[in-house]
Amino acid sequence: MCLAVPGKLMSIEGDDPLLRTGRVSFGGIIKEVNLSLVPEVIVGDYLLVHAGFAISTIDEEEADRVFALLDEIDEKNEAADNAS
Amino acid sequence: MKFIDEYRDPQAAARLKREIERITTRPWTIMEICGGQTHAIVKNGIDLLLPENITLLHGPGCPVCVTSVELIDKAVTLASRPDIIFCSFGDMLRVPGTHKDLLSVKAEGGDVRMVYSPLDALKIARENSDRQVVFFGIGFETTAPANVAAILQARQTGLTNFSMLMAIVLVKPAMAALLSDPENRVQAFLAAGHVCAVTGYADYESLAATYHVPMVVTGFEPLDILQGIYMTIAQLEQGRVEVENQYTRAVRREGNLPAIRMIEKALMPVDRKWRGLDMIPASGLGLRPEYIEFDAERRFGLTEYETAESPICISGLILQGRKKPHDCPAFGTDCTPEHPLGATMVSSEGACAAYYRYRRTAIHP
């Protein structure tokens, strides 16, 4: 129910803050999405879309954190192995 | 798809699994709040990957499952009226009420329409100015701003034939209710990522401290969930109690401020009944007096209903993490997704439906 899917903002239409919409590409499938909850977005941003609304932006720098954590763990384990 | 596929990498998952095994020294019981995560966990067999002494309890985080029977009965009443077009997310159509579900109303000639967004219902209202259009406004904090946006648009464009059956529920009061139950077994929470995308998680810090339970805001892909579990176990093992954020690509501590302002503009906390958990104070959102004209219960004069649920169904205990679906005698026999007795068998995010779909072997003979 709280499913929200990431997509890339391709274009923005309208200036009324409530009615502003964007065309968002979900792996090539384009849908119209309401942008009233993410007034700051610009074309090219990745958005998290739920029930026809963008509810958040995807922070591309933070997106690698999962993998950075894995590398950190590996380094720590290696260091521990070398120390023992 | 970008920001999905990379979080399904089996090799990275195997590394996280090994790491979880390495740091786990004691049994721990963790609850994932969100039904979307329950679905992902059971579908991907994440619970089976974990060390045996880690128990995942499936929480009440599926709005379809916790919407009260009374509200379903009210939806059925409204949808049966010839002057009303009743719009709902598809999942709600097969949730059993006291006497019937919305799908049977539709089969009997009621004008029930499935929509993906409250804006679809608004469009239907514009195109049918001679009929009343009611949207079944279910959901958590994730969906609340969308519902409000639809109401604000209706007001802005002077639409007088649109209203909403208000059913928004709030996650934090439910977590507090579970934690204050003397029989509570939950030692830590995976907090719901998309709820927190809207609300942030600063509010959870006092809850974590009061009940001494670590929480990790967690995403929905397999690697997100495994990492969330890893971070949770790390806190438990080290005796830390913090609210941490695994889902940093989508969730900020303060949440989405325009969305929070949107909610506050038209909605305020109200007491709400949860299916399986009873009444929880201030656990729902209702319309503020300035917007009360959009309240469908008010518009159509609905009052309190007597309700009844299947006496066999134990979905209440399942939603509280006290029982698992296969503890229910009806699971997979009298109760299936085609003929659900309880809401947790209807929605694909309900624990019963998830177990039925992906764990058929566990069904009673």
Ligand code: SF4
């Ligand atoms: S299997 Fe069906 S009857 Fe049993 S608890 Fe789940 S929903 Fe209720």
